[in-house]
Amino acid sequence: MGDEMNTLIEPEKGKTKFIFFSGKGGVGKSTMSCATAVWLARKGYKTLIVTTDPAPNLGDIFEQEIGPHIRAIVKVSNLSAVEINPDVASQEYRERMVSPLKGILDPKNLDAMMEQLKSPCVDEVAAFDSFIEFMDDPQYDAVVFDTAPTGHTIRLLELPSGWSEELDKGGSTCIGPSSSLQGAKAKYKKAIGYLQDGAKTSFIFVLKPERSSIIETNRSMEELSKLGIKTNSLIINGVLPTEAATDAFFRKKKAEEDKMLEEIKHDFVLSELQYPLQDTEINGVDALESVASYLFDNRKVNVRHTPETVQTASATIRSDKDAVRRLLHPANGTRYLFFTGKGGVGKSTVACAASVYLADQGLRTLIVTTDPASHLQEMFEQEVGSVPAPVKGVNNLYVARIDQKVALEEYRKRILNSVKDQPKEVMKSVEEDLNSPCAEEMSAFEKFMSYFELEGFQIVIFDTAPTGHTLRLLELPNDWKGFIDLGTLAKNTSAETRNKYASVIETMRSRDKSTFIFVVYPEYTPIIEAWRASQELKKQVGIETALVAVNYILPEQYGRNAFFESRRRQQMKYLQEIGPRFKVPLFLVPLLDHAPEGVKNLRDLAKDIF
Numbered sequence: 001m002g003d004e005m006n007t008l009i010e011p012e013k014g015k016t017k018f019i020f021f022s023g024k025g026g027v028g029k030s031t032m033s034c035a036t037a038v039w040l041a042r043k044g045y046k047t048l049i050v051t052t053d054p055a056p057n058l059g060d061i062f063e064q065e066i067g068p069h070i071r072a073i074v075k076v077s078n079l080s081a082v083e084i085n086p087d088v089a090s091q092e093y094r095e096r097m098v099s100p101l102k103g104i105l106d107p108k109n110l111d112a113m114m115e116q117l118k119s120p121c122v123d124e125v126a127a128f129d130s131f132i133e134f135m136d137d138p139q140y141d142a143v144v145f146d147t148a149p150t151g152h153t154i155r156l157l158e159l160p161s162g163w164s165e166e167l168d169k170g171g172s173t174c175i176g177p178s179s180s181l182q183g184a185k186a187k188y189k190k191a192i193g194y195l196q197d198g199a200k201t202s203f204i205f206v207l208k209p210e211r212s213s214i215i216e217t218n219r220s221m222e223e224l225s226k227l228g229i230k231t232n233s234l235i236i237n238g239v240l241p242t243e244a245a246t247d248a249f250f251r252k253k254k255a256e257e258d259k260m261l262e263e264i265k266h267d268f269v270l271s272e273l274q275y276p277l278q279d280t281e282i283n284g285v286d287a288l289e290s291v292a293s294y295l296f297d298n299r300k301v302n303v304r305h306t307p308e309t310v311q312t313a314s315a316t317i318r319s320d321k322d323a324v325r326r327l328l329h330p331a332n333g334t335r336y337l338f339f340t341g342k343g344g345v346g347k348s349t350v351a352c353a354a355s356v357y358l359a360d361q362g363l364r365t366l367i368v369t370t371d372p373a374s375h376l377q378e379m380f381e382q383e384v385g386s387v388p389a390p391v392k393g394v395n396n397l398y399v400a401r402i403d404q405k406v407a408l409e410e411y412r413k414r415i416l417n418s419v420k421d422q423p424k425e426v427m428k429s430v431e432e433d434l435n436s437p438c439a440e441e442m443s444a445f446e447k448f449m450s451y452f453e454l455e456g457f458q459i460v461i462f463d464t465a466p467t468g469h470t471l472r473l474l475e476l477p478n479d480w481k482g483f484i485d486l487g488t489l490a491k492n493t494s495a496e497t498r499n500k501y502a503s504v505i506e507t508m509r510s511r512d513k514s515t516f517i518f519v520v521y522p523e524y525t526p527i528i529e530a531w532r533a534s535q536e537l538k539k540q541v542g543i544e545t546a547l548v549a550v551n552y553i554l555p556e557q558y559g560r561n562a563f564f565e566s567r568r569r570q571q572m573k574y575l576q577e578i579g580p581r582f583k584v585p586l587f588l589v590p591l592l593d594h595a596p597e598g599v600k601n602l603r604d605l606a607k608d609i610f
Contacts, residue, residue, distance in 0.1 A: 004271050006296055008202040008232050009036055011045060011141045018135060018194060020145045023206040024216040026344005026526075028237040031282050031291065032206050032275075033146035034061050038285060039292035041079035045141035049081045050134050052127065053148040055342065055533065056083035057525050063284050075285040084130045093126035132191035196228040206235045208344075209260035211595055212375040218267060234272040235295070236264060241276050241563065249558035252593040278303045279566035281523045317575045321610065323585035327546050328358060328610075330458045332512045339549075340464040340533070341519035342526040346551040347371075349596050349605070350519050350589055351463040352379045356599065357606035358459050359397035365459040368451055369401045370444075374463065376401060381598050386447075388454075393599040398457075402447050404440065411443030449504050509542050517547040518582070522574035531581055548582050549609075550575065551589040 011017035021033040030051070037049040048070065051058050058081050059066040062073055068085035098113055105113070134143050194200050203224065207213040221231045239261070245254040264272065273295060282291060282303055293299040328337060339351035348369070355367040366388050369376050376399060377384040380391050386403040412434050419430050433439065451460055508514045516537065518530040534545040554568050579586060589609055596605050 005233060005273055008204070009040065009142070009296075010043070012199075015200070016138060016140055017142045018145065018201040019142065020147060020195075020201065020203045021206055022147045022203065022220065024208075024213050024343065026342060027206045027208050027213055028235075028275075029206045030057055030061055030146050030525075031288070032204075032235050032237065032295075033144050034058065035288045035291035035295060037079055037081075037142075037144045038076055038288045039296050040142045040144070041073075041076050042289070042292075045078065046139065047079050047142045047144065048134060048140045049079070049144045049146060050131070051081075051083050051146040052131055053146065054086055055529050056146075057529060058083055058146065060525055060528060061283055061288070073285075082134075084127055086127055089126040089130045090122050093122060093129055128188070132187055135191050135194050136187065192227070196230075198230055198232070201229075202232045203229060204233045204235060205231055206237055207264070208238050209236055209257040209264065211260065211263075211597070212348075212378060214260065214263060214267065215375060215378060221268075231270065234264070234268060234270050236261065236272055236274045238277045239274045244277075244279075244559075244561060244563040246561045247558050249555060249593045250564075256594060276302075279563045280570060281525070283524065317572075317579075317586075317588075319587040319609070320585035321587065324547060324587045325610065327515045327585070328354065328459075329361075330363070334457055334513070335459050336452070336507065336514040337459065337461045338464060338508075338514065338516045339461065339519055340516070342529045345519045345521050345526050346589065347519045348375060348379060348463050349602075350517075350549050350551060350609075351461055352376065353589075353596070353602050353606040353609060355391075355397055355399075355459075355461050356394055356602045357610045358461075359391075359394050360603070360606070362396065363458045364396045364398075364456060365461065366398045366400065366451070366454070366457045367461040367463060368399075369463040370448060371463060371465040372404070374401055376463065379597055379602065391599070394603075400451075402444055404444055407443040407447035408440055411439065411446055446500075449500050452504050452507060505541060509544075511544070511546065514543075515546045516543055517549055518545055519549045519551055520578070521552040522550055522571040522578070524574070527574060527578060527581070534582065545582060545584055547584055548578055548586050549589055550578060550586055552591045553588045554591055 009017065009019050019033075019036060021029045021036070023029050030053075033049060033051075037047050041047040049058065056066075062075075062081065064074055065071070066081045066083050068083060068088040070080050070082045073079040073081055094114055098110060101110065101113070131145075134140075134145075195203075205217050205221065207217045217234070224231060240250065240254050240257055242254065245251045261274075275291065275294060280303055282288065287303045290303045329335065337351075337354065339347045339354070341347050348371070351367060355365050359365040367376070368388075369384070374384075380399055382389075382392055382399075384399050384401045386400060386406040388398040388400040391397040391399050415430060415434060416427075419427055422430075448462075451462075454460070508516075516534075518534060520526040520530045530548070537543045537545070554564060554571060559565075559568070575586075587609060589605075592601075592605065594601065596602055
């Protein structure tokens, strides 16, 4: 399999190869893409690795600062890296749009144009602009893309068709004057052409041997196929080594994994490569070289590690269950709970277990997902739509999801109804605004805000998208100000929207009404990403973290062998660091020997946690 994978990633002489790694959050895309980039660079190919994830961790993996401008990786010749920063990309894009008009427009009109370019689309078009910049640069032999979780990657790749329609209208658009963007339209078309060309581009999905990961990969491959993009290969990451399954708990877990591996073989007619779970986390160039040797050189080596040292007091770390119960229950009216964190930490699992626990306490509870790649329907084993529906088998519990298409249709109807008595030219202008890609994001946020207006629920739980996208969701309305104030939509709805947003943010800031819970597992990357996001939430939105849920805690009575003792020492080391860093109560969530799907499993897990 190594040789087949090598063919997919090695460039032909004189041609640049683009290698995309995608998958559900937390499956190890960044590790696999970084290992691939290191291998290519060591083979003598001039290589660039680009991350499009709003919560990037390339700097943590390579153990050096990277940032929004290309930087050489110190310990690897031929290798450079860049983390696309949406804020930096957006500012550079605005400057680029306005620059040709300096000296033509007066300062007042220039300022007005800069304000208008604070539309929700600009961040996305700017990110895509940065993204394709690296697909049109002949100085690299290979460009490796470490993408955001799949739902957001698909959205990024779908966007150019929406922008092309927007530019065809002519005049001023929400992403800038169409006359300035005709060259960009050609660039978007060229980039999509590269993505559809199997000789230039390889698309590799990383997944874990878990049902939610398989479902998400299947769904995403179908979406890519609609865009004419072919998936070339799979890397199945984190496969439990047979020799580590030395007791009933881990033998059961291994048997479930083996079933999932058979399912992957059956469902995907693709070449695949398995990478085993390691007894330590993978950071630094030496560790990445070990991964690369395994993947591409058929050398079955494990990542070397330094044994963790922990204080014996670590064994006494326990959940602060009284504080957790207090912060989950309503104190004054409805309580809003937000479960967020890096992709793959188990946010949905913990959020669903909490929803069952609270409903069983007699509290009328609603759980809503804002994640475009959510798997709540698998967790509850029933369809989940945009209208809250009762969960079978749990009194007092209701479930819903923000369906982008439904939200946009509802938004369109409401806006058009508000201008039905206006002159035809106003109606036409509003319809054009509603066909812009901006309307989609605005409709999703308005739908999110609508759940704060629902009556009859004592608890509303939000199962959110991965951290970078959650922060974007909460910061967006500040960016819309110019678009709303200057565009035709705002003449009818801006005051109402701003008042709603102010009320929602005030509710989210209130410790009596809202509880923000970061879900992590005890490894460096999810902890540091959650901590950075918690600092950003406090700084940008004024929201403070209330709890940290630590998932996948190894059971004390099982896994008593060298492999799991190494992982247990690592977990204890990080458990000692989480409390002092966040300074909030913790609650621990055990690793399970089965997928926690279905009401019975969620109820059992809730008893363990709460």
